[in-house]
Amino acid sequence: MTSPVEVPDRLVRTAVRWCGEEAARPWLAALPEVASEYLDRWGLTHERTVLPGGALSLTLLVRRADGTPATLKLGFVDRYTAHEAEALTMWAGHGAVRLLDADVPRGALLLERLQPDVSLRSLPEDRAMLEAVEVLRHLWIAPPDDCGIDLVADRAEVWTRSIPRRHAALGGPCPKALVDEAVSLCSGLAASQPSAVVLHADCHHGNILAAERAKWLAIDPRPMLGEPAFDLGALVRDRLTTVVAETRPQAVVRRRVTWLADSLDLDAERVRGWALVQALALGLWCVSAGDPAGEDLLSVAEWLA
Template sequence: MASAPRVRLEPPQRLARTVAAWEGEAGREWLAALPGLAREYLERWRLTPERVQQPGGNISMVVLVRAEDGTPAALKLGMVTEETREEHAALAHWDGRGAARLLRADPERGVMLLERLGGDVSLRSLPEAKAMLEAAEVVRRLWVPPAAGHAFTSLADRTAVLAEALASRRAPQLDALVDEALALRERLVADAPEPVLLHGDFHQGNVLSGSRMPWLAIDPKPLVGEPAYDLAWLVRDRLETLAASPAAQAATRRRVNRLADALDLDRERLRGWALFRAVEAGAWALSVGARGDGELLLEFAAWL
């Protein structure tokens, strides 16, 4: 079905800001072509648009649609990057177990038709303790062996790129944390347990309410490696609230211990990956001028 004229297929403001800032001219060109790409796939896959999801993601636009038989779905149009290029493969491998079900895909152009979830209701709508319990149950279902001959990036390779970038962002006030993060990464990679398929960007905001299951994950940046890496963002969820608590360091350590125990993981390995990812993200944020975010992430890393 052709798209209805009343539905504006314009990129949400957040998407336009982040892509232009992160990707420069290539990002602006992709944004300019996005409405036409959406119209093309609405017609090709015979979808009727309802609205563009707001505020949307940082590197993708989601159009809520109806399939030809009336089934609600979500048309996702995303930038193809090293982190996202195998998103379709991960979703196909999970086949709805713990994650949104993939219905159709054109991986070369970053277009997917997905099971529609409750885009306005994530785990962040729950009290923190309950959200962490639900998150643990979801991510446990995602940690499965990858298929033979898979094309997913390894954790060692992905973090080698991050480590190189981190080392290039050294500053006198960061030296001690950067040294610790890089040393931890070397030790963790050298003695890693049996690898599984990882979500890669797992946090409460990437787990939405569903109809066939209460909670399902979205937006994987898949790779293959040890489960502890996948919990690093979950440990720092609701970071502003955590930072405002009277005993933030003790609360952070409790989070690490509780998540490790709930999922039968080594506490020190989880602590190590959480610290590495926080330092890397904090140094990156400082490098692009997001001083508040960067300083908060580095403070969190120091608590670990």
């Protein structure tokens, strides 16, 4: 008998908090039926639901008709996730999970089976960073001319407007000088990028899983096109709860910037700048959404200033 599809509590919480009641509730309510639809359409047998699962996706471990293990991902489609399948197709399994089938408009992806319970979070930080760097080396490829993935420069332009606006609306939860620096960095860094590559844009330790055909593979990209330095922001702020608990957290974050830049032969100032902008933009958004990580992210931005 096929196991019943379960919508994880974590998915309900994050979808409502991040996407709002109006968008999240209908999508969440439809997920069990949508899961059944794709299980039938692609001839899949449901083994179990991955718990706690993705922040904005329902993930099912399945078997194909020929018995091959696979993963069915049903994700919330927005501007950040709309090009996930396109990036996975370009990577073709090099450094990332392999895409087996997709219904892109509805966010349904059939993926190769990795080890969902074993991520780089299972390793000590130093070792995890080494492995993450090796994964990123495979992902940074030149995009085709007709690539439709969003540009880092366009996102930076949006941030120059949204960061000051959100900061003001929240009553100034961090120094105004930090906002001014972020806006300046957005303009300067975006305008001076080297040739663009395909970026994962959310490559933290939790998004790199153990695999069979490779030691580690990336999942859940929010792809963009831009310079490699932009892609290191998620690693700079990774394991945030642990970093905040350190005696000298600023030193930890800045040491990561230097190490990551040196390991990948990148400009440390560009890594620092993009990491600051991302931490501030995400921190302000989290504060506005009532996400408790917001205050810690704002602290990261200050430590990088």
